[in-house]
Amino acid sequence: MTIHRVIRHVQRYQGWVGGGAALCLTVGLYLGLLGSPPDYYQGEVVRIMYIHVPLAHTALLGYTVLAGGSAWYLWKRDPIIDNMCHAVAALSACFTALALLTGMIWGKPTWDTWWTWDARLTSFTVLLLILLGYLMVRTVVDDLDKAARYGAVLAILGFVDLPIIHFSVEWWRTLHQPQSISMRGVSIASGLLAPLVVMSVGMSLLFSYMLMIRTQLLYLNRLLDAKKGRLLHQFHMSKADS
């Protein structure tokens, strides 16, 4: 039995990606927690930014990969691409949820509220709902091929919708609550920028590494399933011959 070409590549390179992620995250955490000065206005709380912003960036990156992968799947119909999309969706949902949670924790000391219907938070919530819908479709559809197609269609539609959602929510917010709570852009001094960049790169690498692992997981599950199916078939055939 052979392993898919893509999985072979993943096996070869995953160590490098994982190592890079570990290195970047270690350096990033060191810089973020110890090596950078506190912010002039926000003080120590600004350190939450170094975990929150990379999580959010990575979630968006993941969604872009999901939409691209879905289009690719509809074109090529290669199950391995579908495995990749399925893996990306679960991870993106995870990163989106964590970005929302860390955002809430950051919001409490800075805005003095856990939640506000601000444009970014709202569109991230909708994004999370779309991703959860995607994952639900994948679990309730029994036929693998159908699940893959439906999921791909959903992902692409959601990707087209995302900018429209963000735009409309932002517009609606400015209409109803003219900047009562504004997201004051943190003046990014070079001391704050370095850990942010390193953490962002680290998170993207971590995402890629987790993606490689999860794609393998889904692929191997399906491979074993197929093998079991083949054994079942052979069993039937031997019974038919006897």
Place this chain on the structure above:
Amino acid sequence: MTPFLKTIRWILWKDLVIELRCRETIASMVFFALIVILIFSFSFSMDQQAAHDVLAGMIWVAFAFTGMIGLGKSFSAELQNDCLEALQMAPVSRGTLYLGKVAANFAFMFVVEILLFPMFVILFNVDVVEDLSLLLVVFSLATAGLAAVGTLFAALTVHIRAREVMLPILLLPMVVPVMIAAVEATKGALNGDPLSLYRPWLELLAIFDVVFTIVSFWMFDFVMDA
């Protein structure tokens, strides 16, 4: 008439004839909406001014959920005697089937909205003296948006378990822009604001309609075709 338009017309004709014979979909949508109105009036004990303020929101909550019923039925009705299979084997492009179904769904939802709007106005004692034609434009644009995405998702959920639950779960997050724009524009039209104030919302609705009709038109291929 081109074969393309003919097919769309035939699908619309078929759905309308069946609906006229049974009156199942529209009747259930209207009754459901009446119950929603009833529950609204219990939940918020409103004077006329308060009702006026939240009327647009209530209207669109009711429309969205009744629309969900109509959309769900549009494809589950095709499951009797596996008629959906016959549609799938029809030698026309999937997009044609999609547009035919969108037309039928739009017709049902729009008729229900026209029936329900006066009830909202009467039951909540709201004075509506303003130009109703603009309101019709708002309704039709927003309904087109709901129907464009909803038809695709109805086709997508028709074969999966728990489709009655899955359709709103998938559809509602996607149509957030439609809901926002529809509520804002309806509010503007009901208040008799100058058009320039809520014109951007109408434009947003129009953009949404165009974008999602085109995208769904392409995507319907992958939903319907094995």
Place this chain on the structure above:
Amino acid sequence: MNTLRMFYIRWGVVLAVAAGLVVLTAHHYRVHLASFAPREVASESPAGEIRVIGMVQSGTLTGDVSAGDATFTLAGQDASLPVAYQGPPPDNLREFKTLVAIGTWSASERVFQARDIGIVPNYGFVTGAYLVGLLPLALLLFTMSRRVSLLYEEMKASRLYQED
């Protein structure tokens, strides 16, 4: 090499690095960023540069704040501390404000010589955010990798797959 053993070795290294980072951070905050209450300063007289948390008592703020030269009293729960500030013009210095004064305690003059004023750090939120952000990811990654290793073992055992 056994896939599963490799897996545990890898995660051992990750855990060690993580533990090292935690210890380093905790140490850093304890040594450099530990703060005192006014009562502790008065009674213990710690040497070197320290941080004191307290509220600016009303009516005690004198001097020219905008020029970066002021004296005030920092009140804790049951004691207060006279502070003389000299440094860049502070943003946060006003009455009834809880803040951090950074400087040295001169036990002879019974005055805290502050060179900087900071806002009260909120380590709870920071710690919470990092734990919430990183722990689930680590747990997810751990379970996934473990499952993949087990699957490879299963495939090897059933001779479905030969490694190159």
Place this chain on the structure above:
Amino acid sequence: MSMTAISCQHLGKAYGHYQVLHDVNLTLAPGECFTLLGPNGAGKTTLLKILATLQRPSEGHYEMLGMNGQTDRDALRSHFVFLAHSTHVYDDLNARENLAFALALRGQRPTDHDIKMALDRVHIGAFAEMKTRHYSAGMKKRLALARTMLARPRILLLDEPFTALDSDGTAIMRDYIGERLSDNGTVIMATHDPEQARPVTTRAGRLRHGTLQEIALDSCVRRNDGRDMQPDDAFS
């Protein structure tokens, strides 16, 4: 025109765990009627659904009238009719409307006379204006047959064409199949009742656990020795 009407190469279909079809090869010329036999769950309907473009094979490919079954689907669809187990009629339309709609989707516009002729031929002309909700199963099957007649396909895919039909209906169905064959049409018919299919069958095959084996036609008669024939042991 090519001499093969249908050709399948190495068709396979798996639903997750279970391999339903395995390496199915089949070539049919115009004028042939292939009868697919086999026990329940052998994959007969799956094979027909793949040929009817309702499902995608997981392995292999097939051609009909020289058109690829995966890439030229839209063109292919106007050349065959799949008479499935379910009848594809709308319960709330009457027979005439059902026919008009189904044929309109195929781009055909039969006249009222054509429709009346077809309904008369399957002996339900008297019920043309009745909602098909009130039809019996056999009548719906006849209506589906009338639809097939009007569509005049070059390839007929039949799934259990004789179930629900009485002897009169069976005769009409067989007549129609014979007519298509003499008109150089091609028929694939799945059934577990070889006796009824035998008069029109030119070739036969047996699906078992997803594998297709062609069998000699004679064996259809040979085993007919009076005792009840079990579908499963029909040709073993």
